[in-house]
Amino acid sequence: MSDTYRALTRKYRPTSFEDIVSQEHVSDTIKNAIKQNRLSHAYMFCGPRGVGKTTMARVLARTINEIDISIDGESLNQTLNIVEMDAASNNKVDDVHHLRESVRIPPQNGKYKVFIVDEVHMLSKAAFNALLKTLEEPPEHAIFIFATTEPHKVLPTILSRVQRFDFKRISVEEIVQRLRKIAIDENISIDEESLHVIAKKADGALRDALGLMDQAIAFCGDTITHNELLQALNVVGTDRLFEFMECVKDNDADQGLELINTLLQEGYDIQEYLIGLTEHLRNLYIAHETSKLYLVEASEETKKRYQKTASDFSRDDLMRMLHIISEAQIKLKDASQPRIQFEITLLKLIHMERSEQLSDLLAGLQELKKNSGNFVAPSHKGSTQKEPKSEDLSNKVSEPEEETPDTTTDSVPKGQKRIDSEEEIEIEAEEADPEAAESKKRSEAKEEQLEEDDDFDIGAPALITTLTRKARASVQAEKQNQNGNSEKPNTKNPAEKEVPEKITTEYVQEIWLEYLESLKGDFPMLLHLQMERAKVKKVKGGEIHLECDNDFAQKMLDEQSTDLQFKLKEFTGSVLRFNISVGEKDEKDKPMSVYERFKQIQQKDPIIRDIVEIFGAELEY
Known part of the structure; x- marks a missing residue:
């Protein structure tokens, strides 16, 4: 390393179009304009921080005025042909008037006089208006280059007078390649995983990546190790995230709490950890599809590890986990006890039911639905008669009984005769008191409708509601098959x-x-x-x-x-x-809570009661 320290962001600032990373769509256009002598009088460079807007402006000014490469980019402002102005601190009308006076003076040497205005969106509205006429009809020797991170704050009248170029974020791989080259030039030893950590932390800004590289060198020296880098940048490493996913896989809450305690003692920020966990779950989701693995921004070794871990979770499980984490990030901002909320969130992931277990539950419910054809609905509240079980009925039908002579019908199984006799009793009762029988049927239909309405209003989970309705439909179909020959009540027109x-x-x-x-x-x-x-x-x-x-x-x-x-x-x-x-409304008509109504439905509907007792179903509200 050099004895005279200079920040990497200043030392390795590009001096030519070829050195600028990931902005070929801008540099190629400008180079062609220079070759064809079609330079515009005003340019607007827009984009996020640290992607090369000011650097591109300086390279353009250096190229069109043929300034020697020995002159540093930061020294260009000292020449008479290039004027740099920071609009953040010079945003008044007087500053623009001074700029307009400078435009009149031709270049002392060279062909053009270039005015670079950084953070141009900080100019006041009056300053923008003062610049309009000069910007629209400048002298032939003047070229304006504006740089901004917030183009939506620039007046439309300004945007309509410039050529606009939008700079894009720099990809992780391009930042890694640049950092690798700089590490070789500086004789710094650093592994691939550490380079990816710095590149992802920079969030698409090469300048931020160089600053983080400087920080890592100051902390670790000439040899940068992965663990020391994580400690220096306070970044949650992938090893910790994989370790936590092991706890989720094994449903090990004790180990998960121990890991949480270790993270907090080491000073990791809760929100930073959740952000890292969100990206980790997203990478696991992508790793299920091998052809899409290029979307994972990590080293090859880490990508293989993602593929191996992804097989332990289904995509449905990962999506549910992502939903829990995203909700927790919002709640933590207003939480009075962030640590407790953080622990609850991670414990939710550990205790969350897996898709395979839910599939077993669905299979059990499907079996229950198949067997519901033999189910006999409970009698009304006013009736105390106990309905026989389906097994008892089958036994009674199969038991041999003493045959009795029947002169009017052919030989029929005894169970069928018994059912026919019950239907005859019902018909006789209807003939004796038709109004009472009709009223009873209406009340039964109304109760069934109200029970279905309860299922609709309760807000119970869609799984229980759907299966319950299917089971009830199966029971009704079975009843209709048994009573297919029964007469329909006579209704008058x-x-x-x-x-x-x-x-x-x-x-x-x-x-x-x-x-x-x-x-x-x-x-x-x-x-x-x-x-x-x-x-x-x-x-x-x-x-x-x-x-x-x-x-x-x-x-x-x-x-x-x-x-x-x-x-x-x-x-x-x-x-x-x-x-x-x-x-x-009477006091007794006061609406019940959701949980009270759910308990009432359990008492009315034996299918839901069996689901709760056998599978431990709960109302999520």
Whole structure:
């Protein structure tokens, strides 16, 4: 190393277009413009920090004025033909007036007088306006070069008078190549993994990479090792991240807590660790696809390690982990106890159920659904009769019984005769009291609909809700197969009913259930449910007064009142206007919490109860 210290960012500043890294689209355009003598009078170089905007301006000024390479780039400002101005500290109108006076003076030697304005977006609006006329019609010897990191802050009137070039971030591999060459020139020993750590830490800025390289040399000397570099830059190494993923793989919470404690004692920032873990999970996700491995910015040895570790996790698991980490980064900013929140986040990853375990759960639920064909729904609250199990029924059907002579039918299994006898009893009961039987069937249908509505409103996980509905559909299909020959209840056509001359409250209440049944299929199910909950208070003066239990129901019924009125006309023979109001809620009608409703559904639905008991399902809310 040289005895006279000079920062690497200054020592290795490019002096030619070929030395500028990763900005070929700009340098090639400018070189062609110089060859064809088509130089513009004003350029705008835009891009993030440390990518070579000011350096490109100096190289352009050096090239068009044929300045000797022995003159350092920082010394160009001392020549009479190149003027550099920092707009961050010279942003007033007077500074622009001074610049305009300098433009009039021709170059002392050379062909052009170049004005380089750095951080031009810092100029005030008045200063920009003072520069407009000079910028639009400068002398033939004047060339303006503006550099900025925030082009959106520059006035459109300025942007329309310049040629704009957008500089891009420098890739990790290009920074690594540049650092490797500088390390050879400086006789510095450094491994590939350390070069990648510096390049990724620089975030696309070569100037930042050279500054980090200087810092590493000051800490480690001529030999830079990976562990010392991580300590010097306070960067979370890939070894620590792989170690944590081992804890996640083995569900080892104790080792995970120990690792967290070690990280915090060594002074690592929590947010920095989460950022590193996010990139680590992203690389593992990409490593599942070998053809996309070029997207992972790491050494070849680390890429192979990513491939090996990626096989321990599915892509679904990695996506869920990324979601947990991204949420934690937001929550940590406002957390009163960041360490506790940090530990909880990492423990979530460790205890998270894997996709393979969820597949086993789905297989178990699928088996449960297949067996649900033999399931007998529990009786209503008013009934105390215990339903026999499917196994008991099968045993009873298979047991030999004493045959009895039957002169009207062919020989049929005893179990079928028993079912037929039960159906006959039900038919006899319907014939004895048809109104009671019809009312019972309606109440049963309404309870089933309300149970489905509970499943919809509870907000339970989609997995449980979907499987429950499928199981219930399977049970209903089985019942329909068993009762396929049963007679459907006779319903009269509303047109055949005798309509009184004066529509009374009693008549509307009498036909109300049939009216509600007629809404099915013609109106949305949600509207039908709200109509079922509405109460008929009275009929007066051509209006039917309905009472709802909430504002939402009132608004919905008001919007659909016209269609509902014409539907009711089929039963009343005349149109009754709907007068809808919201009734006062009793204390007992106070809505239950989500968890209370979930507990209630468990009591009603044995399939959900079995899921909770067998598989340990929980409500995520």
